[in-house]
Amino acid sequence: MTAKIWDVIVVGAGLSGLSAAHLLRKKEANLGILILEGKDRVGGRTLTTDIPAANGVDRWDVGGQWVGSTQTHIMELIKELGLEVYPQFNTGRKVHHMGGPGGKIRTYRTSIPALSPLTLLDLTQLIRKIDKLCATVCVQDPSKTPNATELDSMTLHSYIEKHSWTAELKEEMALSSRSVFGMEPSQMSFLFFLMYAAAAGGLLPLLESSAGSAQEFKVKGGTQQLSERLAERVGLQDVRLGSAVTAIWQEAESARVMTATGTFSCRAVIVTCPPHLAAKIQYHPALPSQREFLTQNMPMGHMLKFIITYQTAFWREKGFSGEIVAGSSTDCPFCVTFDATSPGGNAALVGFIAGQQASQWSSKEEYQLQMVHSGCAGSKGKVTCR
Ligand SMILES: Cc1cc2nc3c(=O)[nH]c(=O)nc-3n(C[C@H](O)[C@H](O)[C@H](O)COP(=O)(O)OP(=O)(O)OC[C@H]3O[C@@H](n4cnc5c(N)ncnc54)[C@H](O)[C@@H]3O)c2cc1C
Structure with missing residues (x-):
């Protein structure tokens, strides 16, 4: 018996892989699509989980959660899949604590933190410069941006050092880099940062939770439902969990995709794993050197x-x-x-430990987290860390 040849094999059942399969199916209903996923669940970096709450148990996203009205693709998908969004609660005073343990704790209501007048001036000129550069970025292919090589050879850190003057603003920008990307400014290409901010509509829309910003809405019932519903539409029988792809061999007419338990043939492969995991797959022939360079440096x-x-x-x-x-x-x-209070009214806060702090804190024991929790939050609560 000759082995089945799939039209397309998709590697990874996160939002990218399942959306790709869904779009292909919509274009051609009879395509044979197989999705191979390494984990025992779909959703990848979106994961919705039960957490004990005031009124019993409720569900929260411990991976990706926010969407915004300017992110038209995901908003359309949410609607198409019959899901609903609700706004991020942001009414009331916000708390700002920078400048070391002795730093002043300030509160503010606007989207821009309560900074000193000099820092505000510095911030205004920096936003203007970054937004001007964002307007020149080719989001679809950043290498087509004017001065792409120069912008890519700089880090966000080197740009900030050159174009901002106050220590307070430098600290603010480092915090923004950590909270959005989980990276220190010195770890990130300035071109990548510009591309990301340009896609969000500018620096402030990237950082804020107001209308039109990246933290505008959350999905009722959690974002993992997107992947679950996509998998159902594509066909659960063709989504194989626990099937990490180890090698992809391209031959004259087809490709062979290998997992620990099987080999599958297909006409086309779509790899949707994050770059560092895509780099772990063995490719034959080897991938173009530019692609190898990307996965090794991202x-x-x-x-x-x-x-x-x-x-x-x-x-x-x-x-x-x-x-x-x-x-x-x-x-x-x-x-x-x-604020992470659920649509059902269960009170919660969500927070992030990111960048260098995340490296240090990921090795802490639970009792150390509990100590910090009582120190920081100062109120009885249940902590769930991922
Ligand atoms: C804590 C956290 C918070 C976030 N918050 C937000 C947010 O609020 N808003 C937002 O827009 N984004 C957010 N993100 C980012 C967002 O979740 C991701 O950009 C998005 O989920 C990526 O989807 P993806 O399908 O491209 O990749 P992934 O979700 O990583 O999916 C890739 C899939 O490939 C699988 N895989 C990997 N290697 C193999 C292999 N060899 N064989 C088979 N399968 C493999 C993985 O298991 C995974 O399921 C957040 C991410 C995290 C971690």
Whole structure:
């Protein structure tokens, strides 16, 4: 018996892989598509999980959660799959703690933190410069951006050092880099940063939770449902879990895709794993050198996300939004928190430990997290870290 030849094999059942399969199916209903996923679940870096809460158990996203109205593809997909979004709660005062353990704790209501007048001037000119550069970026192919090589040879750190003057703004930008990318500014190509900000509509829309920004909405019931519903539409029988791809051999007419337990033939392969994992697959013939160079030089960010559930949203009662922004030079490990109260009314905060702090904190024991939790939050809650 000759082995089946699939039209397309998709490697990875995260949002990219399942969306690719779904789009192909919509174009051609009879395509034979096989999806091979290394984990025992779909969703990749989106994961929705049960957490004990005030009124029993509720569900929270411990991976990707926010979407924004300007992100038209994901918004259309959410609608198409019959899911709903709800706005990120951001009413009330926000808390800002930068400048080391002795630094002033300030509160503010606007989208821009309560900075000194000099730092505000510095920030205004930096936003203007970055947004001007964003307007020149080719988001689809950043290498087509004017001065791409020069911008790519700089890090976000070197750009900030050259174009901002106040220590306070430098710290703010480092915090933004950590909280969005899980990376220190010195670890990231400035061109990549510009491409990402340009795709979000500019620097402020990338960072904020207001209308039109990247943190505008969350998905009711969690974002993993997107992948679950996509997998159902593509056909669960053709989504093979626990099937990590180890090698892809391209031959004259077809390709062979190998896992620990089987070999599958197909006419085309779509690899959707993040670059550092795509680099672990053996390719024959070897991938073009530019692609190899990319996967070897594109590190992942490092981010720990935690969710703390509470009996009540006491911060709302006191006129706070739940948003805390804290510099890494304070003795607080997290860089940012937001209100994460569920649509069902279970009070929670979500926060991130990111960049260098995430490297240090990922090796801590649970009791050390509990100590920090009682020190930082100062109220009884349940901590869930991923
Ligand atoms: C904590 C956290 C918070 C985030 N918050 C947000 C947010 O609020 N908003 C937002 O837009 N984005 C957010 N993101 C990013 C977002 O989750 C990701 O960009 C998105 O989920 C990536 O989807 P993907 O399909 O491209 O990759 P992935 O989700 O990584 O999917 C790749 C899949 O490939 C599988 N795989 C890897 N190697 C192999 C192999 N060899 N064989 C078979 N399968 C393999 C993996 O198991 C995985 O399932 C967040 C990410 C994290 C981690």
